[in-house]
Ligand code: G
Ligand code: G
Ligand code: MN
């Protein structure tokens with residue numbers, strides 16, 4: 001059981017780190033960038049997964065300082081990568097609901113010196129549950145900073161498409177639940193094909209998540225997906241392995 005107290009201590013004692021997972025272009029097989037993923041290495045309990053501690057962080061409000069730390073850390077790391085490699089940071093709905101997210105993002109960009117176009121924010125569709133006008137305004141304010149905004153875990157959870165009209169995402173990430181079924185279910189393949197068509201017609205680029213096998217890559221390529229991410233390329237890796245990964249890729 002993760003307690004708020006432990007999480008507070010984790011932040012103070014620097015037990016949190018970011019790991020990075022590559023996204024690969026299906027156009028030219030280049031590494032486009034990396035998604036930053038939080039890791040908690042507890043001195044007694046070992047690795048604690050985000051699924052266990054993010055909810056606690058969200059309920060306690062600790063997600064705000066933790067999220068800002070992750071933003072700054074990811075931007076500072078990415079500023080050392082070869083241009084134009086991008087970094088994507090997951091943003092909790094709780095962060096999106098606070099009015100000062102654009103300022104926090106701007107601070108991270110200033111501190112790191114990272115060009116805004118190299119930062120992507122991954123946001124899930126659950127931010128639209130309350131149909132809050134402030135949320136859409138805030139996403140536009142972020143967009144004006146020059147950062148990219150991706151819709152994460154698409155196709156799961158809150159299932160209304162109305163919000164796609166209310167905010168123009170740069171990128172759509174197809175949830176790995178669909179990719180998992182891609183080779184065994186004609187229906188899953190049909191859903192993926194139609195998500196890709198929808199994204200294309202709305203001028204969004206597309207990423208398939210959870211890609212583990214070469215055959216899945218082939219099918220996604222045939223269906224016109226732009227990018228893939230998943231264990232087939234690499235599991236999330238510590239920051240100090242990113243440069244070597246990029247150099248050795250292909
Ligand atoms: O890396 P892993 O599969 O354990 O991540 C599990 C979940 O935790 C994913 O849904 C991911 O989006 C989320 N997550 C990982 N890092 C962060 C982060 O820095 N901020 C937020 N809000 N969520 C994160
Ligand atoms: O929700 P989000 O996309 O942010 O979650 C990313 C999570 O997905 C990470 O925790 C990461 O470890 C996990 N992940 C990444 N690639 C794969 C994969 O190929 N297969 C599976 N099962 N999980 C993956
Ligand atoms: Mn994500």
Ligand code: NA
Nearest residue numbers: 152153173209
């Ligand atoms: Na996702």
